[in-house]
Amino acid sequence: xxxxxxxxxxxxxxxxxxxxxxxxxxxxxxxxxxxxxxxxxxxxxxxxxxxxxxxxxxxxxxxxxxxxxxxxxxxxxxxxxxxxxxxxxxxxxxxxxxxxxxxxxxxxxxxxxxxxxxxxxxxxxxxxxxxxxxxxxxxxxxxxxxxxxxxxxxxxxxxxxxxxxxxxxxxxxxxxxxxxxxxxxxxxxxxxxxxxxxxxxxxxxxxxxxxxxxxxxxxxxxxxxxxxxxxxxxxxxxxxxxxxxxxxxxxxxxxxxxxxxxxxxxxxxxxxxxxxxxxxxxxxxxxxxxxxxxxxxxxxxxxxxxxxxxxxxxxxxxxxxxxxxxxxxxxxxxxxxxxxxxxxxxxxxxxxxxxxxxxxxxxxxxxxxxxxx
RNA sequence: GCCUUGGUAGCUCAAUGGUAGAGUCCUGACGGUUAAUCAGGCAAUGAGGGUUCAACCCCCUCUCAAGGCA
Numbered sequence: 001x002x003x004x005x006x007x008x009x010x011x012x013x014x015x016x017x018x019x020x021x022x023x024x025x026x027x028x029x030x031x032x033x034x035x036x037x038x039x040x041x042x043x044x045x046x047x048x049x050x051x052x053x054x055x056x057x058x059x060x061x062x063x064x065x066x067x068x069x070x071x072x073x074x075x076x077x078x079x080x081x082x083x084x085x086x087x088x089x090x091x092x093x094x095x096x097x098x099x100x101x102x103x104x105x106x107x108x109x110x111x112x113x114x115x116x117x118x119x120x121x122x123x124x125x126x127x128x129x130x131x132x133x134x135x136x137x138x139x140x141x142x143x144x145x146x147x148x149x150x151x152x153x154x155x156x157x158x159x160x161x162x163x164x165x166x167x168x169x170x171x172x173x174x175x176x177x178x179x180x181x182x183x184x185x186x187x188x189x190x191x192x193x194x195x196x197x198x199x200x201x202x203x204x205x206x207x208x209x210x211x212x213x214x215x216x217x218x219x220x221x222x223x224x225x226x227x228x229x230x231x232x233x234x235x236x237x238x239x240x241x242x243x244x245x246x247x248x249x250x251x252x253x254x255x256x257x258x259x260x261x262x263x264x265x266x267x268x269x270x271x272x273x274x275x276x277x278x279x280x281x282x283x284x285x286x287x288x289x290x291x292x293x294x295x296x297x298x299x300x301x302x303x304x305x306x307x308x309x310x311x312x313x314x315x316x317x318x319x320x321x322x323x324x325x326x327x328x329x330x331x332x333x334x335x336x337x338x339x340x341x342x343x344x345x346x347x348x349x350x351x352x353x354x355x356x357x358x359x360x361x362x363x364x365x366x367x368x369x370x371x372x373x
Numbered sequence: 374g375c376c377u378u379g380g381u382a383g384c385u386c387a388a389u390g391g392u393a394g395a396g397u398c399c400u401g402a403c404g405g406u407u408a409a410u411c412a413g414g415c416a417a418u419g420a421g422g423g424u425u426c427a428a429c430c431c432c433c434u435c436u437c438a439a440g441g442c443a
Contacts, residue, residue: 033405035405035406037405037406038406042406042408042409043409058405060405060406063406063407090405092405093405095405096405096406097405097406097407099405100405100406100407101407117407118407143405148405188405214405216405218404219404219405220404220405221404224404227404245405246405247405248404248405249404249405250404250405251404254404266405267405268404268405269403269404269405269406269408270403270404272406273403273404273406273408273410274402274403275409276408276409276410277402277403277408277409277410277411278409279402279403288400288401290399290400291399291400292398292399292400322409323398325409326409327409329409330409331409371401
C-alpha cells in the first residue's frame with residue numbers, strides 16, 4: 001500500500017525527486033504540505049487547497065481529539081470523508097502541542113498529562129493513545145508521539161527527550177503493528193541542536209522507519225544556520241528508500257536549503273498564518289500587503305504567478321481587503337502563499353532534473369530571503 | 374436673544390481632582406496553528422482667569438460648534 005521510489009537524484013546536491021504511493025494517491029516529492037489543524041486549512045475549502053496544487057494536507061491529533069472528538073470523526077467515516085478531502089492526509093501526533101501548549105502539563109515516561117486549552121479539563125496522552133486517535137481519524141500517514149524540546153534546551157534535558165522519544169516510538173510501533181497496512185507510521189528524530197544527539201536519535205529510529213522518517217525538534221526558535229547545521233549532520237545517515245520529512249518548516253529559503261540537505265517533505269503554518277496577517281510570499285521576498293506603497297498598485301500580488309488571487313485581483317484590492325479586516329483578503333493571500341510554495345517546489349524539481357539545484361539555489365536565495373516590506 | 378450639550382492626536386471617540394487611552398494611519402513579527410493574532414511608532418486637553426499641594430475634570434469670562442425655544 002505504501003511505496004517510495006526515488007526517480008531522480010540531483011548530481012549537484014544529492015536532492016531527490018520521488019514518488020510516494022499512499023492509499024489516497026501518489027505524492028511527488030519534494031512536497032510542501034499545508035496545515036489544516038482542525039480539519040481545515042484555515043479559511044479555505046478543500047477544493048481551493050487542491051486547486052492551489054496541494055497533494056497532501058496535514059491535520060492534528062490533539063485538536064481533533066478535543067473537538068469534535070476522534071470517535072465522531074470515525075463515525076463520520078474518517079477524516080477524509082469528514083472534511084471532504086480525498087487526497088492523502090498526514091496527522092501530527094500531538095507531541096508538538098504538548099510542547100507548544102506547555103503550561104500546566106506533566107511529562108513522565110508513561111505519557112503526558114495536560115489541561116485542555118479550551119476548558120482546562122485534564123487529559124492524559126500516551127504513545128498508545130495518540131496512535132489510537134490517529135487510527136480513528138484514519139490519515140494515511142501518522143506520526144509517532146514524540147517529545148519536542150525548545151531551542152536552548154540543555155544537553156541533559158535534550159538527551160532525556162531523545163531517550164523518551166525512542167521509548168515512546170517503540171510503544172507507538174508495537175501498538176500500531178496490527179493496523180499497519182492502512183496507515184504508515186513515521187518515527188521522529190529529536191536531539192535538539194546537539195550533533196551527537198541527532199545522530200543517536202536517528203540511529204534509534206531506524207528500526208521503526210518503514211516508509212518514512214521525520215526530523216522534529218527543529219524550527220523551534222533556533223537561527224536558520226543552526227538548523228542547516230543539524231540537517232548536515234544527519235544528511236548521510238537517512239535510509240535512501242523512504243521520504244524524509246522536516247517538520248514545521250515552510251519558509252522558502254528553509255525549504256530549498258532543506259531539499260539540498262536531502263529533505264523530501266515539509267509542512268508549515270507559515271504561509272497561511274502570515275497570509276491572514278497580511279503578508280504574501282514571493283520570489284522577491286515577503287511582501288507586506290498592508291504597506292502604504294501598495295495602496296494604488298494594480299499589479300497582481302506577484303507577477304507571473306498563476307494562482308487564483310494573482311489571476312484575478314490586484315495588490316491594491318488585496319490590501320484594501322486586509323486593511324478593512326475582510327476575510328476574503330486572508331483567503332486570497334492563503335491561496336497565493338500555498339501556491340507560491342508549490343511553484344517553488346516545482347521549480348526546484350526542474351532544477352533537480354537538470355542536475356543544477358545548487359545553481360538554482362544561488363540564483364534565488366537572495367530574493368527569497370530578502371524582506372522587501 | 375435665551376436655554377442645553379459639547380470643544381482632548383490630522384479625523385472619530387475614551388478617561389480620571391494625582392503619569393491623558395483607543396481606533397483610524399505607519400512599521401515590524403509570525404517556522405509540526407491556543408493566532409482573521411501580536412508588538413512597536415507618529416500624534417492631543419479651544420483661549421484667558423480663579424479655587425487647589427495638584428485642574429482635561431470644579432468655578433467665572435470669552436470663543437467656536439451642534440441642537441432646542443423664541
